[in-house]
Every structure is written in structure tokens, then in C-alpha cells.
Amino acid sequence: MTTHSSPQLIIQKKLFIRHYGLFWGAISILTMGIIWWAVTALEAVPSLFLPAPTIVWHQLLKIATDGYMSASLWQHVFASLGRVLVALFAAILVGVPIGILMGTNRTIKAVFDPLLEFYRPIPPLAYLPLLVIWLGIGEVTKIMLIFLAILAPIIISTLQGISTVNKSRQFAALSLGASRSQLLWHVTLPSALPHILIGIRIGLGVGWSTLVAAELIAATKGVGFMIQSAAQFLATDIVILGIMVIAIIAFALEMILRTVQNNLAPWYGKY
Secondary structure: OHHHHHHHHHHHHHHHHHHHHHHHHHHHHHHHHHHHHHHHHOOOOOOOOOOOHHHHHHHHHHHHHHOEOOEOHHHHHHHHHHHHHHHHHHHHHHHHHHHHHHHHOHHHHHHHHHHHHHHOOOOHHHHHHHHHHHHOOOHHHHHHHHHHHHHHHHHHHHHHHHHOOOHHHHHHHHHOOOOHHHHHHHHHHHHHHHHHHHHHHHHHHHHHHHHHHHOOOOOOOOHHHHHHHHHHOOOHHHHHHHHHHHHHHHHHHHHHHHHHHHHHOOOOOOO
């Protein structure tokens, strides 16, 4: 009887934890919405600075139907999403191998570590003018700016993951006859995978925060461009709408990455 009820109890516990988090998350969002509505209803803040939720909602319907600045809402969304995802994939292709090499080779780490520590603290806006001079004002500059913002967290997280791999597992695999490549693919990388995925999640968040700056560069589409152009005309409702669109997309991508992490590394944080 106990053996049959044990898996059911585990499933019920997981469902409870999931629903518990969703419940309190929904409560926090609802509370913020109520506070926002109450502040605007009481006219505690002028509508120029904080428009009511209903105004933002009507602006969403209007832009979804008629578009904004010669582009539909979906065109703005897909333009921004495309830039962030291209930069993210490029950062993964470059950052993960560099992190692995730094974690497995002392010489490579000694070479790259000063360069990484020199470039990592610099805010993206600091090298934006230089990118414009070198690459012009096209899409490559926008993607490169986001790429540079995402790259450092991925390299650092990958390096941390490689550095914290259990040495006894590596020695055990080598003693059983594993080659260096087998050790990397079957022991080191699976153990470092949770840290790599966390770095990708952090990098994605940083990439979204850099998006608005990237779309300052002669953009004609994008949510960041929509926010910047609306700010010039003091259209606070469109600015808030753009911020909410970015937040929703970023939240959706974060949930996807969490699901990927739970499926690829279900043991992480449980033992």
C-alpha cells in the first residue's frame, strides 16, 4: 500500500508547490495592478506621468489594430525578439566554448581572464559609439551590442560550472578508461550544465535590458524603438505599454528556459 501511494504523494507535493508559487505570484501581480489603479483613480499622480491601466489597455488595442510609427505591434515585437535571440545564440556559440576552455586549461584561462575582467564591468552604452564607428548603424551593430551584454554572464557561469565539477567523478571516469573527450562530454559538461543554463538565463535578462539602447541606433522597428519614440512625445501610456510587452516576452522566455533546465538537469538543487 505504501509503495503505491508514495509516487502519488510525490506528484501531489510537486503540484502543491507549483500551484502555491503560481497563487502568490498572481496575488503579487494583482496587488500591483490594484495599487496602480487606485493611485490613478485618486489622481494622486497626474495622468501625464502615470496613465490609468484602462488607458494603457486601450492604447494596446489601438496599436494592435492600427500599428505605431508605420509598423504593427507584432512587427515591433518580432524585430526586438529577433535581435535578442540572434545575439543570445551567438553568445552561446562563443561563450560556452570559451568558458569550457578556460575551465579546463590554465593557460587559456590566464590569457582570457584579464580580458574578460576588463570588458565585463563596462556598460554597453560606453562602447556603443565605438560600435557605430566600426560597424555603422545597421542591424549588425544592434545585435553586436546585445551580444556583448550577454556574453560575459555565459562565459562566467560556464567557467564556474566547469570549476565546480566533482573531481572524484572525473578521476573515477579516468580510472575506468575514459578518454579526455569522453570525460568532457559524459562527465564534465553534464555536471556543469545547470550553471551554463543559469548563465544563459542571466544573459537573456541582460540582453533585454540592453535592447532599448540598441534600438536607439537608427531603428525603425522594435519595442525599444517604440518606447524611445513615444518618450519624445511624452506618450507615457505607450512607454508603459512597451515596458510591459518587454516584461511579458522576457517572462515567457524565462519560463521556457526554466522548463529546459528542469528537463535537462532535474537533479540540480535537490541533492
